[in-house]
Amino acid sequence: MAEDLVLAEGSKEEQYEVLIPQIKGLLDGEPDLVANLANVVAALKEQFGWFWVGFYLVKNDELVLGPFQGPVACTRIRFGKGVCGSSWEQQKTLIVPDVEKFPGHIACSSLSRSEIVVPVMRDGKVVAVLDVDSSALNEFDVVDAKFLEEIVEEIAF
Ligand code: SME
Numbered sequence: 001m002a003e004d005l006v007l008a009e010g011s012k013e014e015q016y017e018v019l020i021p022q023i024k025g026l027l028d029g030e031p032d033l034v035a036n037l038a039n040v041v042a043a044l045k046e047q048f049g050w051f052w053v054g055f056y057l058v059k060n061d062e063l064v065l066g067p068f069q070g071p072v073a074c075t076r077i078r079f080g081k082g083v084c085g086s087s088w089e090q091q092k093t094l095i096v097p098d099v100e101k102f103p104g105h106i107a108c109s110s111l112s113r114s115e116i117v118v119p120v121m122r123d124g125k126v127v128a129v130l131d132v133d134s135s136a137l138n139e140f141d142v143v144d145a146k147f148l149e150e151i152v153e154e155i156a157f
Helices: 012-027 033-048 082-090 142-153
Strands: 052-059 062-069 076-078 094-096 114-122 125-134
Touching: 012 033, 012 142, 033 052, 033 062, 033 125, 033 142, 062 082, 062 125, 076 082, 082 094, 082 114, 082 125, 094 142, 114 142, 125 142
Parallel strands: none
Antiparallel strands: 052 062, 052 125, 062 076, 094 114, 114 125
């Protein structure tokens, strides 16, 4: 049984520093992928209150919607399309301060204003992406990139 998340206050760094050991605790000893992805998105959503937090999983030649928290979203994204498909293609984290200025951005909700997408790499290949949307402009920066990359490293795919 998981215990309640201890929510942190303070700077973004301080919040991640308190959250990450708890996420490691949630993942520890649990091999089920869906359970782990579900708890990671729930923990991030609970701590930061972002508009949408979720995973897309690489299945054949598409990204397919996985566990998420937030409003219903697009289910399939092609390689190279949108921020998620671009992160998959470029194999790197993409920070989008204003989604309206990202050519090809896929608007699952008009309320999403900024976004970060972190690829999950295993054996040199992207197996999934973590997508986080905010209803505020300029929400994400290199601090989020660093800690979210650390979090996805912890998940056993
Ligand atoms: N905006 C994303 C699509 C996924 S939704 O934001 C949940 C994109 O452009 O890839």
